[in-house]
Amino acid sequence: MAKADGELIVNGTGDYVRFFADGRVKVYSRDHRWDVLESGRHNALGEFVRLGVGSELPSAGTKQKGETPNFVVSIDPALGMAAAATIAADNGTFVVFNHDGSLTVGSDGRDIEETLNGVREGVEGGSAARGASVLISFVGTYRPATIRTADYLVKVPEDKPRRPNRLYPGEQEILEGKLWPNRSG
Numbered sequence: 001m002a003k004a005d006g007e008l009i010v011n012g013t014g015d016y017v018r019f020f021a022d023g024r025v026k027v028y029s030r031d032h033r034w035d036v037l038e039s040g041r042h043n044a045l046g047e048f049v050r051l052g053v054g055s056e057l058p059s060a061g062t063k064q065k066g067e068t069p070n071f072v073v074s075i076d077p078a079l080g081m082a083a084a085a086t087i088a089a090d091n092g093t094f095v096v097f098n099h100d101g102s103l104t105v106g107s108d109g110r111d112i113e114e115t116l117n118g119v120r121e122g123v124e125g126g127s128a129a130r131g132a133s134v135l136i137s138f139v140g141t142y143r144p145a146t147i148r149t150a151d152y153l154v155k156v157p158e159d160k161p162r163r164p165n166r167l168y169p170g171e172q173e174i175l176e177g178k179l180w181p182n183r184s185g
Contacts, residue, residue: 007070007154009087009095015053016069017087017095017103022160023141025093025105028133032056033119036134036177037102039112045144046092048106049115049136049179057121057130071152073097088150091143091158105136109144113137115179118171135165 033054079099092109
């Protein structure tokens, strides 16, 4: 695993995805909010959530140089919702980057436990203090025997306890489209 206890994937437009070593996935941007477009079951064992580019955040000027990503996805907005790349983890978690900027995050073997959609809109403190993210956590530790075909494979350790989801100081939670823990279907 790379810096921040996870692997960083970017799409070249300022959107980032981090696969954490404890199995959670975080989608974030310094430029816009994320909207939950849809969620559901894509197979008998797994669930997904599709996130779309939401409203723009106030500009904070120049961007800080971040860490080097593990993988860069090229997107072409003219291709619409077509898949640009699929990133899969050996624990069954996946992210599909679509050319329209939307992302589908899911698991081929586990349900989504919770989505935590947060935003910090203030520009005091520069671009590092502003941004929006969705943290997706999954129930259990089941790992499917077959991993989906992917453009990049992330290895997730089996023995990492999951950290609790939390907002950072100054972040507000967006409840629209939230998937809650212990929801009944």
